Amino acid sequence: EAQVTQNxxxxxxxxxxxxxxxxxxxxxxEYMSWYRQDPGLGLRQIYYSMNVEVxxxxxxxxxxxxxxxxxxxxxxxxxxxxxxxxxxxxCAYIRDATGGLSNQPQHxxxxxxxxxx
Amino acid sequence: xxxxxxxxxxxxxxxxxxVAFNCTYSNSASQSFFWYRQDCRKEPKLLMSVYSSGNEDxxxxxxxxxxxxxxxLLIRDSKLSDSATxxxxxxxxxxxxxxxxxxFGKGTHLIIQP
Numbered sequence: 001e002a003q004v005t006q007n008x009x010x011x012x013x014x015x016x017x018x019x020x021x022x023x024x025x026x027x028x029x030e031y032m033s034w035y036r037q038d039p040g041l042g043l044r045q046i047y048y049s050m051n052v053e054v055x056x057x058x059x060x061x062x063x064x065x066x067x068x069x070x071x072x073x074x075x076x077x078x079x080x081x082x083x084x085x086x087x088x089x090x091c092a093y094i095r096d097a098t099g100g101l102s103n104q105p106q107h108x109x110x111x112x113x114x115x116x117x
Numbered sequence: 118x119x120x121x122x123x124x125x126x127x128x129x130x131x132x133x134x135x136v137a138f139n140c141t142y143s144n145s146a147s148q149s150f151f152w153y154r155q156d157c158r159k160e161p162k163l164l165m166s167v168y169s170s171g172n173e174d175x176x177x178x179x180x181x182x183x184x185x186x187x188x189x190l191l192i193r194d195s196k197l198s199d200s201a202t203x204x205x206x207x208x209x210x211x212x213x214x215x216x217x218x219x220x221f222g223k224g225t226h227l228i229i230q231p
Contacts, residue, residue: 040223041223042204042221042222042223042224043161043204043221045219088158090160090161103148103149103208104149105151105153105163105166105206106206106219107162107163108160108161108162109160110159110160111158111159111160113158
C-alpha cells in the first residue's frame with residue numbers, strides 16, 4: 001500500500017484555473033518527487049526534493065511549481081494549467097536514502113489523473 | 118543522452134509458459150537497476166532490484182549483463198495475474214535522485230492468455 005497520499009485522485013478542470021495536487025506522507029521520508037506519465041513517453045520526472053526547502057527541476061519542470069515547507073507535504077502546483085498538462089501524475093518517495101539515493105528504488109503514490117480542457 | 122530501451126510488445130503468452138524480456142541501457146556507468154510492474158491506470162510498483170550476480174524471487178528471475186548492457190526479466194509458470202506492463206529503471210551513481218541519473222523505460226506490455 002502506498003505510503004504517500006495524493007489528492008485529488010481525479011480532476012477535470014479548465015485552462016488557466018490554478019490547481020494544486022497534494023502529496024502527503026507521515027513516514028519521515030526525505031526524498032520526494034513528482035512524475036507525469038503519458039502514452040508513448042513513459043514516466044518523466046517533473047521536480048524532486050531532497051529535504052525541506054530543497055527542491056530541484058527534473059526533466060519536464062515547465063509549467064509546474066513545487067514547495068517543500070515541511071517534510072510531510074510536497075504539493076505540485078499548476079499556476080495556469082494548459083491542455084498539454086493533461087496527464088497521469090505520480091508522487092514518489094524513497095524509503096531509505098542511506099547508501100546513496102541512486103541505489104534506492106522509488107515508490108509511487110496511487111496517482112492523480114488530471115484533464116485540462 | 119542516456120537511454121533505456123524496451124520492446125513495447127505486447128507479448129501474448131499462454132498461461133503456464135515461460136516468458137523473458139530484456140531492457141538495454143546506453144550508459145555503461147549505470148549502477149542500479151530495477152524492474153517495476155504497472156497495472157492499467159495504477160501506479161508502478163517495485164517488482165525487484167537487479168543485482169550483479171542475478172537474483173530470483175519466486176517465479177521471477179532478474180539478470181544483469183554489464184558487457185552487453187542489458188537487464189532481463191524471466192517469468193516462469195506465468196499466471197493470468199502476471200498480465201501487466203513491466204518497466205525497467207536504470208540509475209546512475211551520484212545522480213542525487215534527479216532525472217539526470219534516473220531513467221525509466223517505456224515498458225513492455227505482457228498479456229497472459231488462458
